[in-house]
Amino acid sequence: MDQHDISVIVNGQKIRRRVSARQHLIDFLRNDLSLTGSHLGCEHGVCGACTIQVDGVAVRGCLMLAVQADGATVDTIEGLTDSGAIADLQDAFHRYNALQCGFCTPGMLSTAAELVAQHPDADREEIRAHISGNYCRCTGYHSIVDAIASVLDDRRKARANGGAA
Amino acid sequence: MSGRPVVTPFDRPNSYIGRAVPRPNAKKLLQGRGTFVDDIVLPRMAHVVFVRSPHAHARIVGIDRTAAQEMPGVIAVVTGAELAKVITPWIGVLTHLKGLKSAPQHAIAIDRACWQGEAVAAVVAETRAEAEDAAETVVVDWEELPPVVDMETALDAATPVIHPELGDNLAFRRELVTGDVDGAFAAADHVFEEVFHTGRHTGVCLEPRAVLADYQPADGKLVAYQATQAPHMIQNLLAKHLDLNESDVRVICKDVGGSFGIKVHIYPDEMATAALSVLLKRPVKFIADRLESFVTDIHARDHRIKGRIAVKSDGEILAFEIDDRTGIGPYSVYPRTSAVEANQVVNLVGGPYKHKAYRASTEVVFQNKNVTCQYRAVGHPIACAVTEGLVDLAARKLGIDPADIRRRNLIPDDAYPYTGLAGLPYESLSHHASLEKLLALMDYDGLRAEQAELRKRGIYRGIGLASFIEVTNPSSAFYGIGGARISSQDGCSIRLDPTGTIICATGVTEQGQGTEAIIAQIAATAVGVTMEKVRVITGDTDATPYGGGTWASRGAGIGGEAALQAGKALRQNILSVAAAMLQAAPESLDIRNGVVVDADTGNERLPLEEIGRVVYFRPDTLPKGLQPEFVVTRHYVQKDYPFVFTNGIQGSYLEIDTETGFVTLLKHWCVEDCGTIINPQLVDEQIRGGVVQGLGGALFEHCIYDDRGQLVNGSMIDYLVPMAGEMPDIVVGHVVSPTASSELGAKGAGEAGTAGAPGAVMNAINDALLPLNVSLAAQPFTPESILTALGRVGARVG
Numbered sequence: 001m002d003q004h005d006i007s008v009i010v011n012g013q014k015i016r017r018r019v020s021a022r023q024h025l026i027d028f029l030r031n032d033l034s035l036t037g038s039h040l041g042c043e044h045g046v047c048g049a050c051t052i053q054v055d056g057v058a059v060r061g062c063l064m065l066a067v068q069a070d071g072a073t074v075d076t077i078e079g080l081t082d083s084g085a086i087a088d089l090q091d092a093f094h095r096y097n098a099l100q101c102g103f104c105t106p107g108m109l110s111t112a113a114e115l116v117a118q119h120p121d122a123d124r125e126e127i128r129a130h131i132s133g134n135y136c137r138c139t140g141y142h143s144i145v146d147a148i149a150s151v152l153d154d155r156r157k158a159r160a161n162g163g164a165a
Numbered sequence: 166m167s168g169r170p171v172v173t174p175f176d177r178p179n180s181y182i183g184r185a186v187p188r189p190n191a192k193k194l195l196q197g198r199g200t201f202v203d204d205i206v207l208p209r210m211a212h213v214v215f216v217r218s219p220h221a222h223a224r225i226v227g228i229d230r231t232a233a234q235e236m237p238g239v240i241a242v243v244t245g246a247e248l249a250k251v252i253t254p255w256i257g258v259l260t261h262l263k264g265l266k267s268a269p270q271h272a273i274a275i276d277r278a279c280w281q282g283e284a285v286a287a288v289v290a291e292t293r294a295e296a297e298d299a300a301e302t303v304v305v306d307w308e309e310l311p312p313v314v315d316m317e318t319a320l321d322a323a324t325p326v327i328h329p330e331l332g333d334n335l336a337f338r339r340e341l342v343t344g345d346v347d348g349a350f351a352a353a354d355h356v357f358e359e360v361f362h363t364g365r366h367t368g369v370c371l372e373p374r375a376v377l378a379d380y381q382p383a384d385g386k387l388v389a390y391q392a393t394q395a396p397h398m399i400q401n402l403l404a405k406h407l408d409l410n411e412s413d414v415r416v417i418c419k420d421v422g423g424s425f426g427i428k429v430h431i432y433p434d435e436m437a438t439a440a441l442s443v444l445l446k447r448p449v450k451f452i453a454d455r456l457e458s459f460v461t462d463i464h465a466r467d468h469r470i471k472g473r474i475a476v477k478s479d480g481e482i483l484a485f486e487i488d489d490r491t492g493i494g495p496y497s498v499y500p501r502t503s504a505v506e507a508n509q510v511v512n513l514v515g516g517p518y519k520h521k522a523y524r525a526s527t528e529v530v531f532q533n534k535n536v537t538c539q540y541r542a543v544g545h546p547i548a549c550a551v552t553e554g555l556v557d558l559a560a561r562k563l564g565i566d567p568a569d570i571r572r573r574n575l576i577p578d579d580a581y582p583y584t585g586l587a588g589l590p591y592e593s594l595s596h597h598a599s600l601e602k603l604l605a606l607m608d609y610d611g612l613r614a615e616q617a618e619l620r621k622r623g624i625y626r627g628i629g630l631a632s633f634i635e636v637t638n639p640s641s642a643f644y645g646i647g648g649a650r651i652s653s654q655d656g657c658s659i660r661l662d663p664t665g666t667i668i669c670a671t672g673v674t675e676q677g678q679g680t681e682a683i684i685a686q687i688a689a690t691a692v693g694v695t696m697e698k699v700r701v702i703t704g705d706t707d708a709t710p711y712g713g714g715t716w717a718s719r720g721a722g723i724g725g726e727a728a729l730q731a732g733k734a735l736r737q738n739i740l741s742v743a744a745a746m747l748q749a750a751p752e753s754l755d756i757r758n759g760v761v762v763d764a765d766t767g768n769e770r771l772p773l774e775e776i777g778r779v780v781y782f783r784p785d786t787l788p789k790g791l792q793p794e795f796v797v798t799r800h801y802v803q804k805d806y807p808f809v810f811t812n813g814i815q816g817s818y819l820e821i822d823t824e825t826g827f828v829t830l831l832k833h834w835c836v837e838d839c840g841t842i843i844n845p846q847l848v849d850e851q852i853r854g855g856v857v858q859g860l861g862g863a864l865f866e867h868c869i870y871d872d873r874g875q876l877v878n879g880s881m882i883d884y885l886v887p888m889a890g891e892m893p894d895i896v897v898g899h900v901v902s903p904t905a906s907s908e909l910g911a912k913g914a915g916e917a918g919t920a921g922a923p924g925a926v927m928n929a930i931n932d933a934l935l936p937l938n939v940s941l942a943a944q945p946f947t948p949e950s951i952l953t954a955l956g957r958v959g960a961r962v963g
Contacts, residue, residue: 023294046882094187097191138850143853145889
């Protein structure tokens with residue numbers, strides 16, 4: 001089996017490993033690095049449970065090979081949590097109960113983080129469109145949309161206050 | 166969260182019942198720090214991958230595993246016959262479902278595969294990838310047998326019998342006649358009929374089925390980490406079929422990534438995994454992949470129902486009649502059986518209405534497709550769609566508004582107790598209050614005006630209503646009386662620790678619906694402590710009282726009542742110790758926010774920490790003869806009714822593009838009555854999630870088989886599930902009629918959303934298409950089916 005040396009910054013830490021050419025990035029993260037926060041739901045790129053951030057972009061961990069991450073910066077739910085980058089999203093998801101079983105949640109938060117960073121003025125419909133690649137069987141999505149909308153609103157207010165100060 | 170929408174009798178200082186408290190156990194999930202089965206790694210853990218039948222029906226002539234055994238990392242390649250030496254087969258029948266029959270089923274097929282996806286060999290290797298590689302090299306010599314695919318012809322003389330020893334392909338038949346049905350149809354001004362199809366679909370839990378079995382040969386113990394709704398049921402089944410002592414089997418269920426009934430059964434591959442652990446004397450992990458989930462997770466709702474309704478010209482309903490047939494695959498699923506869904510359909514059709522005559526028949530037949538069994542809201546969405554479809558059909562034909570025909574026929578809110586025509590008692594329902602509340606929430610008249618206005622512009626919008634009844638808080642009538650060792654009682658143990666923390670261990674389980682939160686709320690309220698001072702333990706057969714787990718919406722109603730009674734008892738025990746310490750009368754004291762106070766004034770007397778300190782570390786200072794009991798267990802089983810029925814109603818507002826056949830869901834409403842609401846936020850989210858699951862079945866989800874018994878859309882690319890973009894906002898309202906069968910008064914809410922959504926959507930679609938003289942009755946209502954009905958495309962051949 002083809003083996004390759006890779007160097008990846010995962011959650012801020014430089015990681016060097018030898019991986020087989022066929023190994024998916026998500027399996028590398030879960031099995032080799034024990035970062036089990038990202039989940040496997042379909043392994044064919046539809047459900048979004050394995051969504052992580054690669055160089056700041058939400059990516060399906062099951063559609064990318066570990067070797068492709070060579071030289072990249074990868075952030076999983078564990079890193080996004082510890083850095084505080086998505087603390088407001090996590091808090092809003094908690095308050096709105098925008099999760100039940102929690103299996104989709106890390107991927108959903110990764111996608112939501114991308115949304116709030118890139119589309120600060122997204123309305124409900126745009127929020128729904130942006131997260132429509134992340135399957136959630138439990139919530140019916142309404143509360144997730146509520147939670148993300150509240151974060152966007154809070155961030156807008158914070159920016160406005162910051163601008164006025 | 167906004168306010169406190171429901172004030173309960175439990176509203177007292179320190180009460181959490183009726184409040185939207187965020188779930189204490191959600192934080193770990195938000196950080197990706199939950200523990201799902203696939204996250205667990207044990208020393209010497211091996212991985213199993215199953216070789217599965219590519220055929221719907223085929224004899225296994227031989228299995229050549231020589232190449233597989235030589236593959237890297239392979240530990241064992243095991244056939245059905247070999248595995249049968251350590252695990253016995255089972256038959257999925259229950260004695261109270263009279264006449265139900267099925268054939269013995271093995272963990273791994275031995276001579277014959279009876280559906281596409283049935284496991285025929287197991288490959289165990291050091292890694293999952295190695296097991297998958299080796300599984301591809303196992304060569305099975307097949308002799309294809311004719312498959313039984315179409316449920317409509319399954320009982321025909323020309324159709325092969327799947328299990329010859331059973332004599333025919335009929336698993337179960339039930340007929341029910343109540344009242345003068347023939348007289349009612351003869352007396353009717355009109356009889357309307359329709360043929361409904363509810364479309365086979367499946368649960369698609371985001372976390373696939375998962376088990377990690379760890380047999381420890383030194384002491385003969387088996388620990389199964391399993392994503393399940395019913396740990397004690399699994400414990401019993403593993404012990405029974407692996408010939409172990411039940412007490413030597415421990416089932417641990419940490420976080421579960423969605424269940425919805427999919428994970429309330431035991432599956433052959435899960436049994437096989439446990440057997441492989443016994444056989445190989447090491448931990449073995451099985452995580453279903455998505456493709457095998459589609460062909461092995463139970464399917465459901467594959468019904469064809471011919472329905473008739475007898476009405477007077479003024480809209481009075483005189484009778485319903487249904488003729489149901491369902492195909493369940495080649496085996497009745499163990500241990501809950503595959504006859505329950507059809508049985509429920511018979512029990513529930515016509516349920517909300519006050520007609521006096523009902524005839525139902527159902528035939529449950531075997532076929533060579535994946536098995537079907539209980540999936541969220543078992544039978545309810547089928548019964549609701551048929552009932553409400555017939556009611557709306559009558560309304561359309563008679564020119565009566567759908568709201569009016571319901572006002573005329575729903576059982577009056579003051580008519581309870583009332584016995585439904587299937588013989589089941591309804592304690593206290595609120596159909597009319599729910600209907601009126603729904604209409605107000607929807608602004609029904611406003612929507613009708615908007616609809617009429619838009620129709621002038623060629624825009625087709627529809628409004629659909631669907632009333633339903635829901636089975637919750639089951640007694641042992643569901644399974645126990647039929648011989649299944651599935652507990653309908655549940656227990657809760659609560660102990661006070663020296664720090665003033667209470668630890669609750671409960672037999673009901675957490676699948677994300679918030680069980681641990683509501684148990685904590687109830688216990689905190691009953692004892693008198695803050696939420697921060699409560700810990701909840703679920704999902705461990707060694708650590709929790711014996712119980713049934715999560716199914717049939719019983720967590721709050723059954724598990725919650727046990728927690729309430731345990732908490733009250735512990736509170737009394739604490740107060741008697743406090744009274745001795747304070748030399749006061751126990752009844753003059755109360756516990757609020759973790760402090761013993763004077764009941765009258767609220768003056769603080771003694772924190773629980775201090776009582777804990779004295780009781781655990783300085784008991785010498787307590788009076789002789791006073792033995793504090795700070796662990797209390799209480800159990801509860803609902804015995805007053807077979808089930809405690811709830812009710813509700815849903816409304817759908819949608820728009821149909823008659824050029825493309827696309828349905829846009831504009832908004833959805835649900836009003837339901839689950840009795841005492843413990844946490845309104847969690848109830849609302851149960852309803853919303855359930856609604857969307859029902860919407861999936863109504864519009865997208867369909868397990869499509871070809872005439873060779875092959876599932877042709879078994880991937881998440883081809884099997885469509887509801888995603889955020891297509892789903893509407895969902896407004897939830899409540900009517901509160903607590904059950905008197907428990908002190909808590911809580912009924913279930915887990916299935917209400919799923920129960921009513923398909924019927925509401927179907928009625929809305931037919932309402933939208935009314936001006937075009939078209940109606941549909943076969944789920945899912947896809948663009949193709951709508952365009953076909955509109956005559957814009959030809960019907961598909963074959």
